[in-house]
Amino acid sequence: MKKTAFLIPLYVWTAVFVLFPLAIVVYYAFTRPGADGVVLSFESFARLSDPMYLGVLLKSFKVAIIATLICILCGYPVAYTLARSRSKYKLIIIILILLPMWMNFLLRTYSWLSILENTGLLNTILVKMGLPKVRFLYNEGAVILGTVYNYLPFMIMPIYLTLLKLDESLLEAAADLGANPVRAFLRVTLPFSIPGILSGVAMVFVPSVTTFVISQLMGGGKVPLIGDVIEQQFRVVNDWHFGSAISVIVMVIVLVFMYFINRGDVENNGNGGRILR
Amino acid sequence: MKKLSKAYLGLVLAFLYAPIVVLMVYSFNASKSRAVWQGFTFDWYKTLFANEAIMSSLYTTLLCGVLSALIATVIGSMAAYGLGKSRKASGGLVLSIAYIPMLNAEIVTGVSLMLLFTIMGLDLGFFTMLIAHITFGIPYVILTVLPKVRQIDWSLAAAAQDLGCTPWQSFWKIIFPELLPAIGTGFLLSLTMSIDDFIISFFTTGNGVSNLSITIYTMAKRGIKPEINALSTIMFTVIFVILIIANVGAVKREKDKKRSMRI
Amino acid sequence: MKKFVLFLALTLAVLLSSCGDDREVLKVYNWGDYIAPGVIDQFEEENNIRVIYEMFETNEDMYTKIKNSNNSYDVIFPSDYMIERMIDEDMLCELDMEAITNYGNIDGEYKNLSFDPENKYSVPYTWGTVGILYNKTMIEEAPTSWGALWDERYKDNIIMMNSQRDAIGITLKYLGYSLNELSPDALAQAKQKLIDQSPLVLTWVVDEVKDKMIGGEAALALVYAGDAVYCKGYNEDLEYAIPSEGSNIFFDSMCIPKNCGNKAAAEKFINFMCRADIAAANAEYIGYSSPSSPARDLMGEAGKDPTAYPDITKYDLEIFSSLGDKTKIYDELWTEIKTSMGM
Numbered sequence: 090m091k092k093t094a095f096l097i098p099l100y101v102w103t104a105v106f107v108l109f110p111l112a113i114v115v116y117y118a119f120t121r122p123g124a125d126g127v128v129l130s131f132e133s134f135a136r137l138s139d140p141m142y143l144g145v146l147l148k149s150f151k152v153a154i155i156a157t158l159i160c161i162l163c164g165y166p167v168a169y170t171l172a173r174s175r176s177k178y179k180l181i182i183i184i185l186i187l188l189p190m191w192m193n194f195l196l197r198t199y200s201w202l203s204i205l206e207n208t209g210l211l212n213t214i215l216v217k218m219g220l221p222k223v224r225f226l227y228n229e230g231a232v233i234l235g236t237v238y239n240y241l242p243f244m245i246m247p248i249y250l251t252l253l254k255l256d257e258s259l260l261e262a263a264a265d266l267g268a269n270p271v272r273a274f275l276r277v278t279l280p281f282s283i284p285g286i287l288s289g290v291a292m293v294f295v296p297s298v299t300t301f302v303i304s305q306l307m308g309g310g311k312v313p314l315i316g317d318v319i320e321q322q323f324r325v326v327n328d329w330h331f332g333s334a335i336s337v338i339v340m341v342i343v344l345v346f347m348y349f350i351n352r353g354d355v356e357n358n359g360n361g362g363r364i365l366r
Numbered sequence: 367m368k369k370l371s372k373a374y375l376g377l378v379l380a381f382l383y384a385p386i387v388v389l390m391v392y393s394f395n396a397s398k399s400r401a402v403w404q405g406f407t408f409d410w411y412k413t414l415f416a417n418e419a420i421m422s423s424l425y426t427t428l429l430c431g432v433l434s435a436l437i438a439t440v441i442g443s444m445a446a447y448g449l450g451k452s453r454k455a456s457g458g459l460v461l462s463i464a465y466i467p468m469l470n471a472e473i474v475t476g477v478s479l480m481l482l483f484t485i486m487g488l489d490l491g492f493f494t495m496l497i498a499h500i501t502f503g504i505p506y507v508i509l510t511v512l513p514k515v516r517q518i519d520w521s522l523a524a525a526a527q528d529l530g531c532t533p534w535q536s537f538w539k540i541i542f543p544e545l546l547p548a549i550g551t552g553f554l555l556s557l558t559m560s561i562d563d564f565i566i567s568f569f570t571t572g573n574g575v576s577n578l579s580i581t582i583y584t585m586a587k588r589g590i591k592p593e594i595n596a597l598s599t600i601m602f603t604v605i606f607v608i609l610i611i612a613n614v615g616a617v618k619r620e621k622d623k624k625r626s627m628r629i
Numbered sequence: 630m631k632k633f634v635l636f637l638a639l640t641l642a643v644l645l646s647s648c649g650d651d652r653e654v655l656k657v658y659n660w661g662d663y664i665a666p667g668v669i670d671q672f673e674e675e676n677n678i679r680v681i682y683e684m685f686e687t688n689e690d691m692y693t694k695i696k697n698s699n700n701s702y703d704v705i706f707p708s709d710y711m712i713e714r715m716i717d718e719d720m721l722c723e724l725d726m727e728a729i730t731n732y733g734n735i736d737g738e739y740k741n742l743s744f745d746p747e748n749k750y751s752v753p754y755t756w757g758t759v760g761i762l763y764n765k766t767m768i769e770e771a772p773t774s775w776g777a778l779w780d781e782r783y784k785d786n787i788i789m790m791n792s793q794r795d796a797i798g799i800t801l802k803y804l805g806y807s808l809n810e811l812s813p814d815a816l817a818q819a820k821q822k823l824i825d826q827s828p829l830v831l832t833w834v835v836d837e838v839k840d841k842m843i844g845g846e847a848a849l850a851l852v853y854a855g856d857a858v859y860c861k862g863y864n865e866d867l868e869y870a871i872p873s874e875g876s877n878i879f880f881d882s883m884c885i886p887k888n889c890g891n892k893a894a895a896e897k898f899i900n901f902m903c904r905a906d907i908a909a910a911n912a913e914y915i916g917y918s919s920p921s922s923p924a925r926d927l928m929g930e931a932g933k934d935p936t937a938y939p940d941i942t943k944y945d946l947e948i949f950s951s952l953g954d955k956t957k958i959y960d961e962l963w964t965e966i967k968t969s970m971g972m
Contacts, residue, residue, distance in 0.1 A: 093449030098441040099464060106501045107466050111483065141968050168377050181376060184609050189382050190604045195564060195582045196598050200385030203392070207846045209390065220496035223787050227832045241382070249398045282418065291469075299471035302564065306586065308382045309832025310791055311970050316473050318968055323477055324961035325513070325793075326694040333481075336474045491698050572698060574656060574681030584684060588662050589837040 113338070117333035133334030144274070146338075149314040152229060152304075153297035154235035157244075160293050161286060163237070164244035168285070170280075171245075172252035179188045183249075186242050196304050198235050222244065227309035235307035236297045246290035251285030252278070294342050313340060371409065410596040417593045421582040424597070427561055430577060434499035435557035440499070442507025442556075443549050449508070450515025461508070462499065470504035475502060476569035483570065490572030498570040499563065503556030510555060514548035538562035652679040655894040658691060658702035659684055660881070672901050678894050686835045687792040695720065701888050703895040709971065711879045712751050713744040713951035721731060721750040722885040731903035739920035742880060742946060750897050751882035757789060757854040758878050758939065758946060759795055760871040761890035762838075764830045764864075767848035775803035775872045777849055779822070788850035790956040791833040793963040794949055795877065796823065799851060802874045810945045812954050815952030819961055824969045833970075855917030858937050862916070869936045881917070899921035917946040932941070 121130035167186070171179060179180070189197060205212045205225035212222045225231060263273040274334060297303075301316035308314075315335065322332030397404035400529075414420065416618040449460065467475050479501065483494045518541060537612035571580065585591055630661050651850040657669075661684040681957055683702070685691040688711040695701050695715075707715060715721050727731055732752060739753045767786065768777075778799075789819050790796055800819040809814070821844040831847050840852050843863045852860075857869035883899045885892055901907060906922035909932075919925055925932030932938075952959055 093448060093452075095444040095451075096460070099445035099448075099460075099508075101442055102501070102504065103466075105465055106479065106482070106497060108463070111466075112481040113472075113481045114474070115480045117481065131572060141965060145968050163378065164373070166374060172376060180613055181381070186382065188602075188606060188609065190562070191388060192386060192598055192602050193582055194562065195579055195586060196594065197385050199582070199586050200389040203388055204384060206844075208844050218422075222735075238381070238385075246504045264604060266610060278557055282549045295469070295471060299473050302583070303474065309834065310967070311827065311830065311832060313968055313970055316471075318964065319473055319477065321964060321967060323480065325687070325689045325695060326964060327689075328698060328960060328964075329481065331964075332477065334479055339471050343474075344466075344469065349416070460891050484697050490698060572694065573701075574683050576683075584661075586837075587686065588833075588839070 098263045108346050114237075114333045114340075115293075115343075117329045118337040121330055137334055137338065142335075145313055145318060146315050148229075148312075149298050149316070152232055152236065152312075153294050153316065156233050156240070156297045157290055157294045159233070159237050160241050160244040160289065162291060164241055164289065165248055165282075168245050168248035168282075171249050172255070186245055190242055193240050195302065195306075196305060198239065201235060202306065205231065226307065227311050229308070229312050231307040232312045232314075235303040238299065239303065240293040243292040246287040247288035247292070248282055248308065251282045251288075255281050287350050291347060292358060295347070299339060299343070303352050357363055367427040372565065382553050389595050390599045390602070393599045395592065410592040411600075414596045414600075415491060417451040417591070419581055420578075420591070420593055420597060423576050423578050426575060427577040427579075430492065430496055430499055431557050431560040431598050434560050435501050438500045438503030438556045439507050439549060439553040442504045442552060443511050443545070445504070446511035446515050447510045447545070450512050450518070461512075465505045465510055467502040468509070472502075472563075473569075476566040479566070490570060490574045492571070494569040495567050495577070498566050499556075499560045502563070502566060503559060506555045506559060507549075507552035510552040511545060511548045515544050518544055595597040641650060643842065652677055653891065654679050655682045655704070655891055655898055656702040656889075657683070657898065658694070658705045658935075660706055661686060662698060662839075663706065663881075663915055664707045665910040665919075667911060668789065668902075668907060675901070676894070676897055678897070679862060680898075685727050689793060695886050695888075699888060700890055701886055702878075702883060702917055703882050703889040703891050704884055704898050706881050707751075707884055708755060708948035708949070709742070709744040709883075711883060712882060714885070714953075714956070715886075716745065716750055717953065720887050722892060723749045724752065724868075724885060724891065724899070725896055728893070729900045731900050731905075734903050734905055734908065734921045734923045734951060736922050738919055739880065743752045743950070744880075745868075746880070751884045751905060753880055753882050754902065754921040755855065755912065755915070756878065756920055757918050757937070757946070758871055759799060759876050760857065760869055761855055762842055762850045762852040762857045762860060762880055764842070764845060764866050765868055766846050766866045767845070771868065772849065772870055773873050775799055775874055777872075778851060779803075779826050781829065783848050785831050787826075787830050788838055788847045789826075789830050789833050790838070790851045791835050793959060795851065796875055796920055796965075797959065797962065798949065802876060803872075808865055809950050809952075810875055811952070811958070813958075816958065816962055820966055823966050827970045833967075851918070852937055854939075855879035858916030861931065861936065871939065871944050871946075875947065875961070878946040880948070882918075952953055 108129060118133060119129060119131065121132050122126045122128075171182065202209070205228075207214070207222060207224065209225075211225065252293075259277055259281075259333045260273055263277050264270075268276065298314075299319075300314060301320045303316055304314045306313050310317075319332055319335050319339070322335070323329045394406050394408070395403055410463070445464065469620055479494070479498045480490070483490060483497075489493055507606070523536045524541045526540050527533060531539065532621040562579070563577075565581065567577050568583070571577070576584070582594060585594060652673075655678050657680055661683070661685070664682075669682055672678070673680055679752070685694065685717070686758050691705060691707060691713060692715070695705065712721070729752060735753055739756065741748050745751045761775075761777060763772055763777075768783065772778075784829075797816075797819055801808055801820050803814060804815065804818055804822065806815045806819075809820075832841075835840070838852055839860055840858055841847060842852075844851050844858045845864070845866075854869060855935075857867070861867050861869070868883045883902060885895045886901075889895055902911070903921065904919065905923035905927055908921045909918055909927035912919035912924060913928050913931050916937065919928075919932070926937075
């Protein structure tokens, strides 16, 4: 058997179920139903240039960028502590960090509602303590919280795996050469862990920018993201053309983003595991 | 400093587990509503197995998961083998395209497949969801198997052939066992992805076929049934136990290895 | 490895073996929480038919699903304007009224309504009004106008209905237009009104409204009367009002889509749902108003609940009519309203 023969199933499958469907999306994006049949048109994109849709796109980015930054800031110390630790509980803690990912993410997100809602756990405690109730839910903050909650482990793990490979003698050398711990961290550890951070960013940013479930549950329809607009077009108002046009924009942004992340990863000689979402 | 980092780890774990604990506690709550605690009960664990919607979606989830992971593993492993063996530059392009379902936004993958199935005149249901799951499973298998193929020492296979093996024999006796652990990991990875998927399934299933994620989504619209909390508690506990056993085993083996090395 | 393969084979065998059910299949597509528990089981038992039951949230969700599938559901439950639209688009089957013997249980005043003038395509299931459900302990005076939903005092205490016709419709009513107004000017005003309202709204939902109002999450909610009846049963602080500007009266009926798979079983199901005892059980559980007097007689007090059965002559109530080729305008308007939230 020739080695290319092994690739035939992949070629066929990818052509039929990956490339062809995306071609259909592109086809719908650039057409409109005309008087007689479908006609080539940029109408959907013209509609998309309305500041309203640009606003949603920008907000999706804002939410995703903030969530990703919080994941890095909160996740890095965890990864760092674990990578340097020799505790016998280390393995248990790693399992504990990974374990929630095996529980359905919708359920975990939904569970936040019973903690945060007006009559929920947290507010009940506040009232018992004589404090006023706080509206935690249905705003941008809640959506960001939901996103961070869901994707934090995806940030911790790649950074941890990269930091594991850091040779301690490098740090000792830096110390011998007179670098204080902060300087050693900034000049040695941090640059070393960049591939891990990039993998983490890829795993957190893309799903955050396109989610519609978290924004629906935690945002209560008040924080629409670009994913919500796509979902609405295909499920409620049945406008395949406009829905496809937004999908094309999202796809281009995501794939370009991933290309740069991957390149960054390669340039940093790919220390961390490759991107895995 | 040590204390500080321990406290911080504790805080992060508390954040990760707060909703899970709440959910587990509610699975023992006698009241149907989330708002009030009306005493301890095991009722939801009993009624769980009689709840047809939940049980049938659990069945759909598992069947779709196992079947899609199997097929994705076969296609993905073959592809990884073919790609790993060839040293042509075109491999990069093939890989980039093969990885699209993994890199692209899930909603776009879901929508594009929905359009395909609708245009082809297929009824959305189990079959279409299975195809979708195979599609996003393949890249994960390639991702895990390909590095192993690249590490293979081909001279061993060549040596076996020199000693009279047919190419097929040398493949099955030498190469395949070498790849097996990675293939197994690929299978498990695509299985996990399939079981956890919501967005792509949401767009590609229909006609009463729904997996657990979709059932939970529908239920979330009108109050999660306590049975779902019970099911999650059971699943969570099972996975927890499996992971602990597997890892304790691994740690023990590691220790034995170290001890034998010292001797 | 061998063990693993064996395990896989066993799992597959077990999974595949459990799918063996050669009963006839009937696919029902209904609103969320819109049937009494046990009714499906009873139908399955009496007729030896297996029911696949799925739920939708709004008429538009349902329409999209039917429109895009080739072999779809056997019984669906659209509302008035959606029935009209689906008849216009040739998406519904004519019903064999001979097979639906319990059709006689439906009162005359609910037959031959504007959306299906000869009652060829639909059998009424429930009807109701749209109004405001409010929590007496959380507001100062009972709402009499839709303006309550725009009242600054209730910021973050208002729940809106995530359904395009209902939300836009009551806004038009509040502005003094008809529910079915199509003039660009009126629609632009309604859109702006809803966008202005968004900072006051706690959340946009459909079915979740019941849990939230029962739990005391908000003071006011735009609801269907039936949901109000249901909620009042669980929380005595809740009350329902139809604002003075007038509102919508809706009729949800049972229909059979053109691309159904089992018309005979579908008619059996519709007939079963019209049986007095079943109709009574459903109306009593879901809280929506029953168009069948034999059913209401079986319900006792619940059959006379003023929330569900108000004196409809006292209010200015309109039926939604199909938008015809103007549907697209509403769709775009709705997309824009939803997209502008929280900007």
